[in-house]
Amino acid sequence: MNTQRYPLLTPCLCLLLAAACTSLDSTTARGPATSPTRETVGQDVPPPPPAKSLVTAAVGSVRLEQDCPDPVRVDAAATAEAGPSEQAKSQHVSDSARGESEAKRSWTCDQSTLQIKLDSTGSAAAQVRIASLVLRDLQTDGIVASVASRGPSAWGPDSTYVPWNESIAAGAQMQVSYRLTPPDWGAVEAKLGGATSHAREFALEVTLEVDGKPLTVRSPGFRRAAADRVDFVET
Numbered sequence: 192m193n194t195q196r197y198p199l200l201t202p203c204l205c206l207l208l209a210a211a212c213t214s215l216d217s218t219t220a221r222g223p224a225t226s227p228t229r230e231t232v233g234q235d236v237p238p239p240p241p242a243k244s245l246v247t248a249a250v251g252s253v254r255l256e257q258d259c260p261d262p263v264r265v266d267a268a269a270t271a272e273a274g275p276s277e278q279a280k281s282q283h284v285s286d287s288a289r290g291e292s293e294a295k296r297s298w299t300c301d302q303s304t305l306q307i308k309l310d311s312t313g314s315a316a317a318q319v320r321i322a323s324l325v326l327r328d329l330q331t332d333g334i335v336a337s338v339a340s341r342g343p344s345a346w347g348p349d350s351t352y353v354p355w356n357e358s359i360a361a362g363a364q365m366q367v368s369y370r371l372t373p374p375d376w377g378a379v380e381a382k383l384g385g386a387t388s389h390a391r392e393f394a395l396e397v398t399l400e401v402d403g404k405p406l407t408v409r410s411p412g413f414r415r416a417a418a419d420r421v422d423f424v425e426t
Contacts (some may be wrong), residue, residue: 245313246401250410251306253395255373259314268339303371322398330391335382336374
């Protein structure tokens with residue numbers, strides 16, 4: 192009786208084994224299921240931030256006295272390139288002018304000046320220029336005059352002021368100076384209601400442009416010099 196049942200089981204067993212082998216071969220061919228990989232090259236690394244200038248300023252001192260002639264600067268390179276005759280002629284003219292001036296008079300002139308301390312903490316150089324200067328009466332805080340500036344210079348390594356191109360490097364600290372044209376004190380006193388300007392305290396309000404952006408600082412209070420002094424001495 193058992194012999195009769197085996198023929199029936201054998202075909203079924205063979206079919207099951209064949210199906211299992213087919214499924215295993217299919218899985219092996221495809222390989223294990225994996226999640227798709229994401230391209231990360233150039234996507235997860237942010238670009239470096241752009242370089243920015245950052246400058247702070249403080250007024251070191253203000254001196255409003257006189258407006259003196261600007262010093263004459265000799266271009267050494269141009270003089271060296273000139274021929275001997277031109278150099279001699281230039282020296283002769285200079286000596287003659289100097290002798291004539293000294294023969295007529297000598298004088299003492301105290302130039303009006305503004306000194307500013309600059310501190311750059313940014314990552315890029317910056318251009319700095321004066322946009323406006325106004326004189327304020329500290330008693331009323333009103334503006335009594337505009338002040339003109341010229342001749343930017345910077346304190347150099349040889350402990351003298353040298354011409355400055357109004358640029359400050361990243362991370363640099365500088366002390367710069369400008370020559371000022373003092374206001375018309377008669378007009379200032381008219382705005383003060385006739386009061387003498389020597390008895391009042393003023394502040395100079397400085398508006399700078401740092402890469403085109405305004406930066407306003409104010410000087411400590413100061414008084415006008417006792418008198419505008421021009422001492423002429425006939426020789």
